[in-house]
Structures are given as C-alpha cells and as structure tokens.
Amino acid sequence: MAWNPSRTFPSLLLAAWAPFLAAESRLVIIANPDTSLTQLTQDEARNVFLGRQKRLPSGLPAQPVEQGAPTEVRERFYRLLAHKDLAEINAYWARLYFTGQAHPPRQERDAEEVIRTVAANKGAIGLVEWDKADRRVKVVLVLDVQ
Amino acid sequence: MQIKRGLSALMLLFLGWPAGAQEQPESRFRFGGFGTLGLAWNSTDQAAFIRDVSQPRGATRTPDGRVDSRLGLQGDAQLTGTLQATLQVVSKYRYDATYTPDITWAFLGWSPQPEYRFRFGRLGVESFMNSDSRDVGYTYLLVRPPMEVFGVVPVTRLDGLDGTGTFAAGADSTLRFKAFFGQASEKMPLAAAGTATVLDLAGDRVQGLIAELQTGSWRARLGYAGLQIRTGFPAAVTNLQNGLETFARLSGNPQLVQTADALDFTGGTLGSYTAGLAWDDNPVQGQAMLACFRSDRDMLPRGWAGYVSAGYRLGKVVPYGLWSRVASESRPGLYLQGLPPAVAAQIRTLVDTFASSQSTAAAGFRWDFLAQADCKVQVERVQGSLPTRLWAQPQPGWDGRATVVSAVLDFVF
Numbered sequence: 001m002a003w004n005p006s007r008t009f010p011s012l013l014l015a016a017w018a019p020f021l022a023a024e025s026r027l028v029i030i031a032n033p034d035t036s037l038t039q040l041t042q043d044e045a046r047n048v049f050l051g052r053q054k055r056l057p058s059g060l061p062a063q064p065v066e067q068g069a070p071t072e073v074r075e076r077f078y079r080l081l082a083h084k085d086l087a088e089i090n091a092y093w094a095r096l097y098f099t100g101q102a103h104p105p106r107q108e109r110d111a112e113e114v115i116r117t118v119a120a121n122k123g124a125i126g127l128v129e130w131d132k133a134d135r136r137v138k139v140v141l142v143l144d145v146q
Numbered sequence: 147m148q149i150k151r152g153l154s155a156l157m158l159l160f161l162g163w164p165a166g167a168q169e170q171p172e173s174r175f176r177f178g179g180f181g182t183l184g185l186a187w188n189s190t191d192q193a194a195f196i197r198d199v200s201q202p203r204g205a206t207r208t209p210d211g212r213v214d215s216r217l218g219l220q221g222d223a224q225l226t227g228t229l230q231a232t233l234q235v236v237s238k239y240r241y242d243a244t245y246t247p248d249i250t251w252a253f254l255g256w257s258p259q260p261e262y263r264f265r266f267g268r269l270g271v272e273s274f275m276n277s278d279s280r281d282v283g284y285t286y287l288l289v290r291p292p293m294e295v296f297g298v299v300p301v302t303r304l305d306g307l308d309g310t311g312t313f314a315a316g317a318d319s320t321l322r323f324k325a326f327f328g329q330a331s332e333k334m335p336l337a338a339a340g341t342a343t344v345l346d347l348a349g350d351r352v353q354g355l356i357a358e359l360q361t362g363s364w365r366a367r368l369g370y371a372g373l374q375i376r377t378g379f380p381a382a383v384t385n386l387q388n389g390l391e392t393f394a395r396l397s398g399n400p401q402l403v404q405t406a407d408a409l410d411f412t413g414g415t416l417g418s419y420t421a422g423l424a425w426d427d428n429p430v431q432g433q434a435m436l437a438c439f440r441s442d443r444d445m446l447p448r449g450w451a452g453y454v455s456a457g458y459r460l461g462k463v464v465p466y467g468l469w470s471r472v473a474s475e476s477r478p479g480l481y482l483q484g485l486p487p488a489v490a491a492q493i494r495t496l497v498d499t500f501a502s503s504q505s506t507a508a509a510g511f512r513w514d515f516l517a518q519a520d521c522k523v524q525v526e527r528v529q530g531s532l533p534t535r536l537w538a539q540p541q542p543g544w545d546g547r548a549t550v551v552s553a554v555l556d557f558v559f
Contacts, residue, residue, distance in 0.1 A: 043318040052320045052360055054260030054312060061260040083363075083428040087462065087514035094558045095285035098180055098220060099270055099278045100232045100251055101263075101310075 025129040027077055030115065030137040032122045035060065040125070040141040046081045048125065050092065051102040060123035064105035067114050067127055077127050080143050176222045182283040184214025184554035192544035193537040195528075197290050198297035202243050202335035202342070204538045205550065212239040214290055214554050216281055218250070230255045236281050241333045241344055250281065250303055263310045269326065270303050271352060273371035275422035275435055277302070283556035287431065287512055289524040290552075292453040292470035293536060294504055295437055299418070299447075300345075301373055304328030304352040319361035327353045330373070336380065337499075337539075343380040350376050363427035369420045375446070378412045386492060393485065401481040408480065409493065414443030429459035445500055449474035462514045468526075471505035472536075495533050504530035504546075519557040526550050 029045050031037045037058040040048075047053035048062045056062045067073050071086070078084045084092070093104040108114045111132035118126040119136040126137070133139055186205035188195040194204035197213045205213050216238035223231045234251035253267030270278030277296055279285045291297070306328015315321045330350040336343050354371035378384060387409050394402035422435040436452040453470030477497055482490040510524030530536060530546040 041317065047314070047318070047320060052312070053314050055314075085428070085459075085462075085514070086517060087520070088428075090518055090558070091285050094180065094282055095276065095279045097178060098218065098234065098282045098285070098558075099272075100234075100253060100255065100265065103176070103222075 025131050027073065027080065027143045028128060028130045028133055028139045029141040029143070030118050030126045030128055030133050031056075031140045032118055032124060033136070033138045035122050037125075037140055038138075042081060042141065042143065045125070045141050045143075049077075049105055049127075050082060051096060051104075056123060056125065063121055063124040065114050065117050065124050065126040066105045066107045067111055068107040069110055073127070073129060077143070174224050177220070178559065179217070179219045180282045180284055180556070180558045181217040182214050182554050182556045183211070184283075184289070184552060185209045185211055186213045186550060186552040189549040190544065190547075193534075193540040193548065195548065195550050196293075196297070196536070196538050198293065199300050199535055200241050200332070200334050201239055202241060202538060214283070214552065215239070216283075218281055220251070228257050230257070238281065241335045261312055263312075264307065265309075266307045268303055268305050268331075269308055269328065271301055271326065271354070271371065272324065272356060273299065273301070273354060273369070273418060274420055274437065275367050275369075275424065275433070282558070283522075283554055284518070284520060284558045287457050287464060287466050288455060288468055288508070289510060289522045289554050292455075292468060292506065294470040294472035294506060295435060295451045295453050297536065298451065298472055298502075299373070299416075300332055300334040301330045301347060301350070301352055302332065303330075305331055306352070315359070316361075319359060322356070322358040322360070324356040324358075325354070327351075335538075336383075337535075341382045343382045345380055346377055347373075347375075348377065350374060363425055365422075365424040365426070367420070367422040367424075369418075369422070371418050371420075373416045375411050375414045375416070375443075378410075383409070383496065386489070386496070389489070390485070390493070393489075397484060399484060402484065405481050405493070408444045409496070411443040411445040414441060414446050416441045416446045430456070431459070431464075432456040444477055444480075444497065447474055447500060449501075449503070457512070463511055464513075465511045466509070468506070468508040468510075470508075471503075473503045474501040477501055499533045499535045502531060502534040502536050504528060504534065504536050510552075516557075518559060519555065522552075522554050522556070524552045526552075 029040055035058050037056055044057060049064045054062060075086050078089050096102040108117055111128040114126040114128050115137055118124045186195060187209045188205045188207060191206045194206050196204035204210060216236060218234060218236040220234040225231060231254050232251055235247045236250045237245045237247040239245060249268055251268055251270060253265045253269055255263060255265045257263045272278045274295055280291050280296055308324060308326035310324045312320060312322045330347040330352050333344050333346050336345040351374040356369040358367040387406055391406040394406050417440045418437050420437040424433045434454045438450050439447045441448050451472035455466060455468040457464040457466035480497060482493060506526050506528045508524055508526035510522060512520050512522045514520045528548050532546050534540055
C-alpha cells in the first residue's frame with residue numbers, strides 16, 4: 001500500500017498501546033464523523049450487515065462496508081456478530097442475491113479502502129480492526145472478544 | 147459470494163462507459179451464477195424418482211444426473227439510485243425433457259425508500275419459505291427442497307409484480323411483509339388418460355401475502371398463496387371429459403353428468419396457507435413448515451403438507467435429518483357405473499393421481515469444502531400412495547416404496 005501521511009501519526013500513537021492489546025486486534029464498527037450516529041448496538045450492527053435493517057438509528061439509509069482482506073477479519077466478525085461461518089454467510093447472501101432481494105455489503109480491498117469509503121459516505125458503516133481506525137472516522141461499536 | 151468485478155469492468159469498457167465510471171461509489175453491473183451437479187440413484191425400476199412435478203423422467207436404478215443438475219446465470223444493473231434491473235436464466239431438466247434455458251427472473255426493481263421495494267416483471271414465487279431460491283442448492287442444507295411440500299405445485303414464478311416492506315420491530319427484530327400478484331407461465335408433464343401430455347398453466351392467476359418476523363436466531367413466517375386456474379386440461383383429458391359428457395347425456399343419467407362436471411377444473415382455485423419456523427444459531431439449525439391446501443374442485447389438491455429438518459454443524463460438515471409428508475384428502479366416490487370399464491379406470495386414475503400422499507425420511511450431510519462450493523450426500527426412504535403424480539412412470543404393481551441415494555456438488559460464483 002502507498003505511504004499515506006494521514007495514517008502515520010495515529011498509528012505511532014497506537015503502537016504505544018500495543019502491549020495492552022490482545023494477540024488479535026479487536027474489531028470495531030466505524031462511521032462517518034459528520035453524522036449524528038454515536039453508538040451502535042451489536043444487534044443493530046448485525047441487522048445492518050445482514051441486510052435486515054435498511055436504515056441506521058440516525059435515520060440515514062445504511063451502507064455497510066466490509067473489509068475483504070485479510071479474510072480472517074471477516075471470518076472473526078461474522079463469528080462474533082452472527083455466530084456464522086463464512087460459508088453460512090455466503091449461503092445467506094446467495095439466497096438473497098439470487099432471489100433479487102438484496103446485495104451483500106460492499107467489500108473493499110483492505111482497511112484503508114474501508115476507511116476512505118466510510119469517510120466519503122454519510123450512511124456508510126465499516127468493519128476494521130481497532131488499530132486501523134483513525135481520525136477520518138469514528139468508532140461506534142467495539143465488538144466483544146467473545 | 148464474490149461478484150465478478152473484473153467482468154463488470156470489462157463490460158464497462160465494452161459499453162464505452164465514461165472513464166469517470168471508475169470513480170463511481172459502487173459498480174453499476176454485477177454478474178453471478180450458481181449451479182448443481184448431481185447424481186441420484188433409486189432402489190426400484192418400477193418408478194422414476196423426480197424432484198418436482200415439472201420433471202417428465204427421473205432416476206431409476208441407473209444413476210441419473212437430470213434430477214438435481216442445473217446452472218443459473220444472473221446479471222444486475224443499478225440504473226439510478228432507486229431503480230435496478232435483474233435478469234436470471236436457468237437451465238435445468240424441464241417438462242419437455244430438454245435443458246432449454248428459461249428466464250426465471252427478469253424485473254425492474256424500484257425502491258423509493260430503503261424500507262420499500264416494488265418489483266415488476268418476471269419474479270420467483272415465494273409460496274413457501276425459501277421457495278424462490280429452490281434452484282440454488284448452495285443456499286440450503288438439504289440436497290433438494292422436500293418434494294412433499296415444494297414439489298407438488300408446479301408454479302415457481304409469475305409475470306406481474308410484488309411489493310415488500312421491511313421494518314425494525316424492537317432492538318433485535320425485523321418484520322417483513324410481501325404481497326405478489328401475476329400470471330403463471332409454466333408447464334408440467336401430465337400422464338393422463340393413458341397418454342403423456344403437457345398441462346399448460348400460462349395465464350393462470352397467482353397471488354399471495356407473506357408476513358415474516360426475524361428475531362434473534364428465530365424466523366417465523368405466515369403465508370398465503372393462491373392459484374386461479376384459467377386454462378383447461380390438455381386434449382387427452384378434455385376428450386375424455388367430452389366423451390363422458392356425451393355418454394352421460396345419451397344414457398340420460400344425471401349422476402354421470404355430475405361426474406363429468408367434477409372432472410373440470412377451469413375456473414377453480416387452489417389456495418395454500420402456510421406457517422413456517424426456522425432456528426439458526428451455531429451449531430444447531432432447524433426448520434419446520436406446515437401447509438394446508440384448499441381447493442374448490444375435486445381435480446385440485448386438498449390436504450396438508452409439511453416437513454421438519456434439523457442439522458448440527460461440526461466444523462465444515464453438517465449432518466442433517468429430514469422428515470416430510472403430504473397427505474391428500476381422499477376424494478368422494480365418483481359415480482362411474484355404466485361406463486366401459488377401461489374409461490372408468492382412466493377416470494379413476496386421473497382423479498386419484500391428483501390426490502397423492504407420500505412421506506420421506508432422509509438423512510445426509512453437507513460439507514462446505516470450499517468458500518463457495520459444497521458437497522452433499524443424502525439417503526432417503528420414500529413411501530407413497532398409488533396412483534401418484536409425485537413419481538414419473540410408476541408401474542402397475544409397484545408398492546410405492548423406494549430408497550433414493552443422492553450426491554450433489556453445489557457452487558456459486
């Protein structure tokens with residue numbers, strides 16, 4: 001990934017906290033900082049990411065954004081949030097997609113792309129690892145480790 | 147499911163989309179597909195095992211790939227922020243014993259608000275829980291939707307419209323309402339009056355209502371689907387009816403005239419009232435459904451159908467069990483006295499064929515061996531009444547019992 005000056009400073013700050021973090025980074029849901037959304041519950045996040053709820057509590061149409069790589073992040077996310085394997089999530093979305101009901105969440109290549117999309121779209125909420133989130137977005141949910 | 151971004155980029159180039167399209171928030175076009183490669187083997191040669199009543203031939207003691215194999219392709223285009231178009235084509239073994247691809251979905255979707263969606267065009271019919279995804283094996287646990295519920299009614303799509311509303315109901319619940327209305331366009335093979343013919347349902351009216359509650363790991367669903375028959379029987383049956391009517395008039399027997407009238411189903415209505423319940427929270431998943439069929443013609447099914455299935459996930463493998471049953475009400479005794487015995491037997495068979503009862507007990511497993519592909523193996527024991535329309539070419543003297551072994555490979559892309 002290209003060097004990005006806006007990321008360096010927060011990353012350095014976060015590095016100081018590294019010893020206090022669990023072996024795997026915690027997952028967070030981020031939102032656009034310019035919206036009234038300050039907090040999401042785990043239930044709300046699940047309903048939005050599974051396409052069951054079409055609006056955020058702030059009233060904006062929801063645009064969930066996933067992080068495609070590494071796969072491990074998505075895998076952990078759905079296990080925590082919906083108790084589902086990726087195969088089950090794929091089957092779930094295949095049912096909705098091939099019955100013309102809904103599209104799966106937009107998938108970005110990596111955390112940086114998720115952050116950019118969330119920073120550019122008011123209704124977007126994204127999934128990233130906690131240490132990747134920076135000032136361009138706000139954290140609205142920290143997922144329980146288990 | 148990975149949508150082919152490369153392919154849509156190629157499509158954009160091909161269509162000469164402005165270069166700025168790469169800055170679009172999301173791709174305008176999506177392509178996807180699904181398929182199943184299957185083999186089914188049946189313990190008896192006295193009847194051919196089929197997946198639903200649209201299949202003219204099926205599996206006997208020679209392994210058969212026609213029952214479950216299929217391939218579907220889908221393309222979507224986001225036309226504006228609220229308008230979207232979808233086209234889906236599926237090739238599978240169908241009523242005329244070919245794999246001629248059929249357009250299964252072709253609609254324009256309009257979503258004025260995120261909660262509301264209206265679709266116009268050709269649409270899958272959600273007469274039962276998940277019945278609109280019956281061709282996409284990758285989306286369900288079993289090898290195929292239970293024949294006793296999903297296989298008995300030959301209407302899987304309509305040309306018309308539907309409307310859906312999805313609402314939050316409390317912290318962890320969502321409610322979904324759907325109404326649909328349109329015309330049927332499908333055909334089914336019919337072995338009637340001693341000949342193999344095709345029943346054409348084109349023009350029959352289809353309508354329904356669904357209410358569904360999703361709360362936590364539970365999903366509960368109530369539904370109604372109705373079919374109004376506008377079309378008539380094929381010539382083989384109408385010839386039989388006409389012959390019977392003429393015979394009845396000549397013999398001056400009013401009871402025979404009644405019998406002739408009872409054979410007609412044009413103008414009749416078939417309704418199904420369904421209740422479904424699904425539970426899904428790792429490692430346990432289960433589904434149960436009950437359907438009640440009502441009709442105002444003796445030739446249309448009446449009775450109930452249902453199934454229960456459950457699976458337990460062990461890593462990438464999910465062993466499961468299934469029990470399903472359709473029980474048709476027995477028909478009032480038709481007055482057939484004075485008819486030539488061969489004609490009386492044909493009429494009796496025709497009427498009883500539409501009153502099939504059957505049950506299946508199955509066990510199997512699904513193995514998610516790849517992120518977008520699974521493999522399933524299923525063994526089922528079927529026990530049915532005769533005559534039946536739930537099997538192809540049932541031979542006289544068959545006891546209605548069979549064991550069927552199936553293996554499928556499902557994939558999506």
